[in-house]
Amino acid sequence: MPRKFQPFAWIRLVWSSSFSLWRNAPASTPKREFQTGAGFAFSKPPRLVPLLGGARGGFRSKPERTIFLPKRETCLPLPKGEGRGEGEGRVISPAIPISTLAFSLTLLLLCGCATTNPPKPTGQAEARLVELKIQLPPPTKPSATLTPVVISGNLAFVSGHISRAADGKLITGRVGEDLDVAAGKAAARQCGLAILASLRQELGSLDRVKRVVKVLGMVNCPPGFKEQPAVVNGCSELFLDVFGKERGLGARSAVGVGSLPSHVAVEVEAIFEIE
Amino acid sequence: MNPEARLAELKLELPTAPKPAGVYKPVVIVGNLAYVSGHGPLKPDKTSITGRVGADLDLEGGKAAARQVGLAILATLRSELGSLDRVKRLIKTLGMVNSTSDFREHPKVINGYSELMAEVFGPDNGVGARSAVGMGSLPGNIAVEIEAIFELNS
Numbered sequence: 001m002p003r004k005f006q007p008f009a010w011i012r013l014v015w016s017s018s019f020s021l022w023r024n025a026p027a028s029t030p031k032r033e034f035q036t037g038a039g040f041a042f043s044k045p046p047r048l049v050p051l052l053g054g055a056r057g058g059f060r061s062k063p064e065r066t067i068f069l070p071k072r073e074t075c076l077p078l079p080k081g082e083g084r085g086e087g088e089g090r091v092i093s094p095a096i097p098i099s100t101l102a103f104s105l106t107l108l109l110l111c112g113c114a115t116t117n118p119p120k121p122t123g124q125a126e127a128r129l130v131e132l133k134i135q136l137p138p139p140t141k142p143s144a145t146l147t148p149v150v151i152s153g154n155l156a157f158v159s160g161h162i163s164r165a166a167d168g169k170l171i172t173g174r175v176g177e178d179l180d181v182a183a184g185k186a187a188a189r190q191c192g193l194a195i196l197a198s199l200r201q202e203l204g205s206l207d208r209v210k211r212v213v214k215v216l217g218m219v220n221c222p223p224g225f226k227e228q229p230a231v232v233n234g235c236s237e238l239f240l241d242v243f244g245k246e247r248g249l250g251a252r253s254a255v256g257v258g259s260l261p262s263h264v265a266v267e268v269e270a271i272f273e274i275e
Numbered sequence: 276m277n278p279e280a281r282l283a284e285l286k287l288e289l290p291t292a293p294k295p296a297g298v299y300k301p302v303v304i305v306g307n308l309a310y311v312s313g314h315g316p317l318k319p320d321k322t323s324i325t326g327r328v329g330a331d332l333d334l335e336g337g338k339a340a341a342r343q344v345g346l347a348i349l350a351t352l353r354s355e356l357g358s359l360d361r362v363k364r365l366i367k368t369l370g371m372v373n374s375t376s377d378f379r380e381h382p383k384v385i386n387g388y389s390e391l392m393a394e395v396f397g398p399d400n401g402v403g404a405r406s407a408v409g410m411g412s413l414p415g416n417i418a419v420e421i422e423a424i425f426e427l428n429s
Contacts, residue, residue, distance in 0.1 A: 142402075145389035146382075150366045150404045152308065152426045157367040160406025174376075216369075218408050222376075259374050259409030261381045269369070269406040 125206035128242050129196075137164065137194055139201035149202040151274070155213065156202065160269040161194040162261060163187035172263045176225035179265055184227075188217060188234030191268035195235075196242065203274060212239050212250035213271040220265050221256040228254040235268050278359040281395050282349070289346050290319045292354035296414065302355040308366070309425045311351060315417040316343035325416045329375035332418055334383055337372060340418035341387030348388075348423060349395065356427070364400035365392050366424040373418050374409040381407040388421055 129136070140148040140161060150157045163171035175184035200206050217232030219225070232254035240248040250270075260267050276284070293314065295301055303310045316324035328337035353359050370385030372378070385407040393401040403423075413420050 144398070145386045145393065145402060146405045147402050148404065150364075152364075152366050153306075157404040157424065159367075159404040160369075160408065216406070218406070223411060256411075257408045258411030259372075259376050259378045259381070261407055261409075262379050263377070267406060267408060269367075269404070271367075 124244070125209055125242050128244075129206070132241060134193070134242070135166070136197040136200060137166065137168070137190075139197040140194065148198040151202065154210070154274055156199060156209075156272045156274050158195050158198060158270045158272065160216075160218070160267045161191045161198065162264040163190045163266045164194060164264075165190060170262055171265050173220070173265050175219050175221045175231055175265055176227070177222050181227045181230050184219060184221075184231035184265055185234035187265040188219075188232050188268060189238050190234075191217075191266050192235035192238040195268060195270055196238075199272065206242070208275045209243060209247070210273040210275055211247040212243060213273050214250050215239075215252040215268060215270045217252065217254045218257045218260065218267045219254065220260040220263070220267075223256075225256055228256050231266065232268070234266075278362060278395050282359065285394060287346065287349075287391075287395075288319055289350040289353065290317045290343075291321065292350040293317050293347055301351045304355075304427070307363075307427045307429050309352065309355070309362075309427055311348055311423045311425065313371070313420045313422040314344050314347045314351065315413075315415065316340040316419055317347040317350075318343060323415060324418050326418050327373050327375055327416075328384055328418055329378035334380050337374075337380075337384035337418055338387035341370065341372075341384050341421065342391050343387075344419050344421045345388040345391040348421065349391075352425065359395070361427050362396065363426045363428045365396060365403035366426050367404040368392075368406070368421060368423045370405065370407040371410045371413065371420045372407065373413040373416065373420075376409075376411075378409055381409050384419065385421070388419075 140159070142148060146159055148159050148161075165171055171179075171183075171187040171190060173179045175181065175187075179187070196206060199209065203209070215232070215235065217228070217235055219228045219231045221228065221231075232252065236249070236252060239250075242248060257267075282289075293301065295312065299312050301312050301314075318324065324332075324336075324340040324343055326332045326336070328334070328340075332340065349359060352362060356362070368385070368388065370381070370388060372381045372384045374381065374384075385405065389402065389405065392403075395401060410420070
């Protein structure tokens with residue numbers, strides 16, 4: 001469904017942005033400082049912002065209660081080829097507050113270009129697979145105790161898929177012991193391919209996938225291993241390549257587990273939104 | 276046949292619905308989905324099945340523990356919903372086995388839970404998506420922990 005132009009949301013944004021500008025102004029001899037966590041302090045609690053549900057989120061602290069919020073950070077995806085691990089990703093603090101940017105954008109919009117740019121339609125995943133020359137493995141067969149994909153409403157819940165090479169053999173071993181991070185990452189990508197194969201089997205076409213909602217990547221690794229995110233990126237980057245930046249990235253957890261079925265290196269489960 | 280009638284027919288004894296062991300709710304319902312927190316193998320006598328599968332427990336012991344987790348989840352669902360007949364189907368399960376690092380039979384252990392769900396909710400509605408994995412440790416050294424998502428009748 002294309003995003004619609006929501007006048008009230010923009011008015012709200014403009015309102016909260018103007019507060020943000022006011023808050024950014026140097027405060028003269030503040031009596032009581034409120035740490036916003038965004039790199040500046042202000043002398044008076046902005047009472048109207050929480051009432052209006054400002055873009056920065058409600059700030060409801062009473063004068064005697066000071067809440068320290070974590071510093072706001074923006075994580076930019078890296079271009080292809082560079083590491084996208086949580087440890088490797090470029091984490092930058094915005095030089096200009098986001099709400100200020102939104103304020104300028106709104107001004108631009110109000111100045112006559114009040115058209116919205118709808119996100120690209122779904123339905124290009126199959127074409128992308130062809131373009132990337134990706135061959136999906138045979139889909140997982142259902143059994144008496146497990147279904148590869150369950151659809152409920154507009155959500156597709158995908159079972160944990162284990163790492164299996166293109167020739168059908170299981171990719172086994174502990175990452176950080178028997179396999180290095182690159183091999184673990186390749187194993188995670190194979191899990192992603194198996195997930196796509198099961199999804200296509202259930203949906204008929206991957207073009208019905210609206211977006212990735214959530215991924216849980218489980219890495220078979222020794223207790224001291226720390227690179228689980230870099231390993232699970234093998235799957236995340238595949239989804240990114242197939243579904244695009246807007247639809248291919250979801251919420252994600254990457255964890256190390258003590259053991260996996262048949263001693264495989266990686267197991268990944270996922271939730272997708274479908275049309 | 277509806278789930279409550281199946282439960283009676285199978286003569287299954289549910290434990291008392293467990294109280295949360297921390298800052299969480301046993302079940303959260305969003306729309307027609309019920310998200311069930313991780314449950315342990317709680318027995319009717321209020322003790323839990325403990326030990327590592329592959330060392331302290333064998334495959335059968337682990338499977339029995341997983342079935343016991345299923346009974347605890349049913350108890351929580353019934354306590355929350357009033358009746359298991361409100362459950363439409365099982366959607367997804369994450370089964371976590373407290374196992375040794377060389378253990379490989381996690382799916383067979385979690386089958387103890389899955390077979391129970393298939394018995395109670397039927398071979399179609401009782402079988403959902405699933406992941407089965409091994410954990411390095413679990414709270415209280417319980418043998419199995421399972422979290423799940425169910426769809427409710429609207």
